[in-house]
Amino acid sequence: MKKVLVLLAAFAAFSGLAQAQSNAPVKVLSTQELVNVCKLPASPESRSYCVGYSTAIYDTYLATRHPQRAKPFICVKQPAPSRDEVIADFVKFGQENPQTADKPASGVFLGFLAARFPCARK
Template sequence: MQLKHPIPLLLLAVFTIGAANAGVTEDDFVAKKTQNLINLCTASPQDPHYRDAIHFCHGYLVGAFHYYQASTADKRELKMLCAPEPKPSRNEVIDMFVSWAQQHPEYMSEMPVETEFRFLTEKWPCKKAY
């Protein structure tokens, strides 16, 4: 089988591969959108920014969660999520979040903190007794 137009197909393949391996950008570290955070959390170990990206990912997600914990510590009525016992590890939760976010492209333009808590409250909602 001979292709009638091999050049456009070749260009499409090159651009697709290039986009998939674009790597972490400086804009990702601004974290304006969920997509930026997901790019950081899924950085390839071969990416020159890998270490910074993974540390930023973990720091962002854990920091937002710790702020939530501090702001709701004595206010049961404000709790939006209730983690299971035993609690999953930080890495497990981050992996779950990344997987969930990748399955919900409709949230990739939202602020990452919004998407993080959308995931957490969907995954572990509190059961209100009243």
């Protein structure tokens, strides 16, 4: 019985801690922060973070867009440019558009991809 009470008390304490933390604002990566990480020359750590983050944004777009309910807005023609070329273009875009600096990086990166790789109009 004591073990059950200790387990319940630990669970209640953990639940309270998780609830308190869930009320904290979620910090999202800004466009300026992503541009800073992706600038060349980059350290191996920065490059890995930049490639991982930008690839995850595009992969999430591909995985969550329902082809029958949402028309594509990013259409990469093959052969696709290199990843480094696209990232360099994004850094340039971010530097030339300072109004995006404080915006969430994921949304700005998707907008950049849509402008860089528009789909053909039907």
